[in-house]
Amino acid sequence: MAKKPVTRIDPRKELSPYLNHEFNQQKNSRKSQAKISASLPSLQAERRRSLRRRLGLIMSVSILAIAGLGYYISPLANISTVKVIGASDLPIKGIVKASKIKASDKVFDYLFQQKDLSQKLSKKYPEIESAQAHLGHVNQLILQINERKTVGYLKDGDDYRKILSNGKLGSTAITWTKVDQDKPIFVGYNKSSSLKEDLNLFNSLPKSFQNQVKLLSGNTRRKSQVILVMKDGNVIIGSTVTLKSKLKYYDEIKVKAGKNSLIDLEIGAFSRPLTSSEKKAYGVS
Structure with a gap:
């Protein structure tokens, strides 16, 4: 009986594709691990910077809030002087009195009460159309008076009173020298x-x-x-x-x-x- 030819197989040759694939996988894995290891310090540094920025922002806001609250409750926030501008023929003391501003009041309170302030002053003086409060120095309050347009003058005895754009008469009498000759x-x-x-x-x-x-x-x-x-x-x-x-x-x-x-x-x-x-x-x- 004739012997069948024997085919010789080199196991290393047969296994080499698998061995090479496994070697490449291990090599790529080591590279990925090396990249991740290299990026970890950068990521941690970025996180630390972000945390410091957030903490800095929180601290800044907190410091400003504490400083603002401290200023508000301190005597420095009390109104020391009131300056009136824009009132050409109206009594300054009368305007301050009508506004009911007191020395013990806080400056910032009036910065948020513009409408109420205008109503008080317009009720007393028809010449006033509106009024705004502004902060002057540290504790100085500035009252900006906006007067109504004058369309003419009514002769009242020896004096004159403004006739305002809304048809009302001015509250104060003025002399001829203060009359606008074009009206x-x-x-x-x-x-x-x-x-x-x-x-x-x-x-x-x-x-x-x-x-x-x-x-x-x-x-x-x-x-x-x-x-x-x-x-x-x-x-x-x-x-x-x-x-x-x-x-x-x-x-x-x-x-x-x-x-x-x-x-x-x-x-x-x-x-x-x-x-x-x-x-x-x-x-x-």
Whole structure:
């Protein structure tokens, strides 16, 4: 019986792929472990830095909070002086009194009570539209007063009172030297109702015409009558009902009439020179 040929197998050759794969796996594992070992100190250092930043932030906020609380409860936070700015004709002491600010009050309390402060001052002084509180020096409170716009002046005896943009009168009387000469003067208005009506009429007129008006007189023959003394020396008599619509004729009549004329727009539209007594009555020279 013939012998079968024997195939010789080298075990190392057969196992070499597996051995090489295992060797590579071990090699890669050692590299990964080496990388992880190398990154651990960096990761730990970054964590320490992050922890220090958080601790620093917490400590800073805590220190500021403690310092702020310490300042608030200390006498340094008490109001020492009050400075009022923006009040042109109002009494400074009166404003401080109306605000009810006391020396024992805390400065910061008023920084968060702006609306309440404005209401107190506006109630006492109609001239004040709003007020803001600001911190001056360490314990100085500054009151910034914002006044309402003045649209004219009411003659009150020998003095004058501001007519404010909301239709109310100023609380204090001022002298002629403090009157804005560009604003109209309302003279002879003994009733607030007639003043309000004529003021509403004046505010409805064109701005270019308003700037030419020097004086409005309440000394009229009829309730519906309105008298305007112009800066150019002319006097206009009109009706509160029709004056606005008839103003389109004023410039043309003024050119023909000349200076110091009475221009009547109440019934029709005509003019004549002012008499000496009328000039004196209306303050025209």
